[in-house]
Amino acid sequence: MIAVIADDLTGAAELGGVGLRHGMMTEVRRGVPPAFDGGLLVVATDTRSGPVAAAVAEMRTITAGVLGLGPEWVYKKTDSVLRGHVVAELRVQMEVLGFRRVLLVPANPILGRTIVNGHYFLNGVPVNESSFATDPDFPVVSSDVREMLGDASVVVCRSGEELPATGIVVGEVGSVDDLAAWARAVGPGMLLAGASGFFDALVSLRRSPVLYVSGTTYWANEQGSLDVERAVEMLRGGKAVIAGRKEELAEAVEMILSRISVGELVIEGGSTAYAILKRLGIERLIPQMEFAPGVVRMRAAGFYVTVKPGSYPWPEGLTY
Numbered sequence: 229m230i231a232v233i234a235d236d237l238t239g240a241a242e243l244g245g246v247g248l249r250h251g252m253m254t255e256v257r258r259g260v261p262p263a264f265d266g267g268l269l270v271v272a273t274d275t276r277s278g279p280v281a282a283a284v285a286e287m288r289t290i291t292a293g294v295l296g297l298g299p300e301w302v303y304k305k306t307d308s309v310l311r312g313h314v315v316a317e318l319r320v321q322m323e324v325l326g327f328r329r330v331l332l333v334p335a336n337p338i339l340g341r342t343i344v345n346g347h348y349f350l351n352g353v354p355v356n357e358s359s360f361a362t363d364p365d366f367p368v369v370s371s372d373v374r375e376m377l378g379d380a381s382v383v384v385c386r387s388g389e390e391l392p393a394t395g396i397v398v399g400e401v402g403s404v405d406d407l408a409a410w411a412r413a414v415g416p417g418m419l420l421a422g423a424s425g426f427f428d429a430l431v432s433l434r435r436s437p438v439l440y441v442s443g444t445t446y447w448a449n450e451q452g453s454l455d456v457e458r459a460v461e462m463l464r465g466g467k468a469v470i471a472g473r474k475e476e477l478a479e480a481v482e483m484i485l486s487r488i489s490v491g492e493l494v495i496e497g498g499s500t501a502y503a504i505l506k507r508l509g510i511e512r513l514i515p516q517m518e519f520a521p522g523v524v525r526m527r528a529a530g531f532y533v534t535v536k537p538g539s540y541p542w543p544e545g546l547t548y
Contacts, residue, residue, distance in 0.1 A: 229264060229265075229266065229267065229269060229297065229298070229299050229300060230247075230252075230267065230268050230300060230301060230302075231268075231271070231294045232268065232269070232270040232302075232305055233273065233287070233290055233291060233302065233303070233304050233305065234271065234272050234304075234305035235273055235312050235313075236274060236275075236277070236307075239272075239305045239424075240256050240271070240272035240305065241256060241272075242424050243270050243303075243424055244268070246424055246427055246428050246431060247267065247268035247431070249428075250428075250432070251435075251438075251491060252431070252435075252491060253268065253530070254267065254270065255269055256270045256271075256272055257269065257270070257272065258271075258272050260293030260294055260297070261297075264297055267491055267531070269294075271294060273287070273290060275287055275312070275313065276312035276365075280316050283313040284313070284316050284320050287317045288320050288323075291321045291325060292324050302325060302419065302420070303420050303427055303430070304317070304318060304321060304420070305421075305423070305427070306332065306422060307334070307423075308335065308424075309341065309360050309376075310348070310368075310373070310376045311360075311363060311368070312366060314332075315382070315396065318332065318396060318421060322419055325419060326417075327418060327419045328394045328395075328417055329391070329393065329395055329397060330395075330396045330419045330420075331391070331399060331410065331413075331418050331419070331420055331422075332396060332397065332398045332421045332422050333398070333399040333401060333421075334398070334421075334423045335401040336401070336423050337401060337402065337406075339425075341355075342401055342402050342403075343373060343384070343398065343399075343402075344402050345400075346372060346384045346400075347372055347373065348372075348376060354371035355368050356371050357371075373398050377398075379396070381395060382395070382396045382397075382398055383396070384397075385397055385398070385399060387400065387401075387406045387413065388409065388413075391413070391415075399422075401425070407425050407428075408429050408432075408433075410426060411426070411429040411430045411432070411433045436489065436490060436491025436492070436531075437463040437464070437465075437466050437467055437468070437488070437490050437491060438490060438491060438494060439459070439468055439470070439484060439493050440469040440496075441469075441470055441471075441477055441481060441493060441494065441495045441504065442469070442496035442497060442500070442538075443471065443472060443474050443477060443499075443538075454470055454471070454472040455470075456480055456484055456487075459480070459484050460484055463490060468484075474497070474499055475503060477503070477504060478500075478504045478506070478508075479507065481493070482507050482508060485508070489530075489531075490531055491531055492531055492532040492534060493528075493531065493532070493533045493534070494534045494536070496535075496536050496537075497536075498535065498537060498538075501533070501535045510528050510529060510533070512528075513526035513528055513533060514526055515527075516532065519534070520543035521540075522537050522540050523536045523537075523540060
């Protein structure tokens with residue numbers, strides 16, 4: 229499970245959308261639930277609109293609650309142009325989570341927002357010369373990132389540079405390639421923070437594996453086998469295909485899922501899908517998305533199940 233803590237509701241919804249785009253079982257909550265069995269939990273707060281003391285207190289409580297759920301990793305969604313109590317909230321989160329440093333990547337070049345040579349630009353113009361200069365709550369009066377954050381101890385680095393071992397590090401981003409480079413640079417003991425572009429790059433790098441299952445002759449001959457060990461190894465790389473008769477497939481899927489977690493099962497053939505769900509003890513499916521008529525992604529217990537009739541073509545957006 230991945231947990232996101234956002235400092236406002238629109239940011240929470242935006243990252244929930246990123247989760248859906250990547251096929252993750254996603255929920256946006258206004259508060260920390262007692263338990264969570266999905267793929268992405270986004271907790272929406274409203275700390276940006278309140279005083280700093282209240283923001284810090286709420287962030288301490290929310291972060292401790294999220295930590296109690298045992299997430300694989302935590303992401304702090306900040307405002308992309310660094311409005312709000314960014315540094316104060318990150319510091320209390322570092323304390324609660326036991327981290328010594330933060331990698332903060334707020335810029336998103338897809339939206340024209342870049343950080344170059346320590347300065348923030350919006351469509352090539354210094355951000356303090358944009359409409360953000362007249363923001364009623366947090367007017368942006370400088371394009372210097374350290375001044376925007378109000379903390380001279382913040383370190384601004386280019387991708388590929390050696391990062392300091394402690395403190396808050398802001399990653400410069402001039403292109404989409406820089407977002408991917410920062411995602412690859414993530415190390416242990418590091419709180420990850422920023423806007424939607426960085427989160428999307430992180431999820432793209434770490435997305436849950438997908439297991440494709442079919443009993444058709446074509447797949448059996450060309451795409452997959454019932455080699456469980458090989459399937460588990462392939463899933464560690466992101467996806468695997470198995471094929472065979474439905475009874476054998478049901479047993480194989482059960483064995484595979486006992487060895488490795490997946491984000492989604494994509495099953496071709498209604499009879500095959502039924503046999504697998506029966507073997508796994510899955511009784512309840514909640515439709516989430518229609519790829520095409522008859523090809524539907526459904527929420528199951530901790531992952532998605534997508535089914536496709538054997539005679540239907542594979543729709544765009546669902547490939548193996």
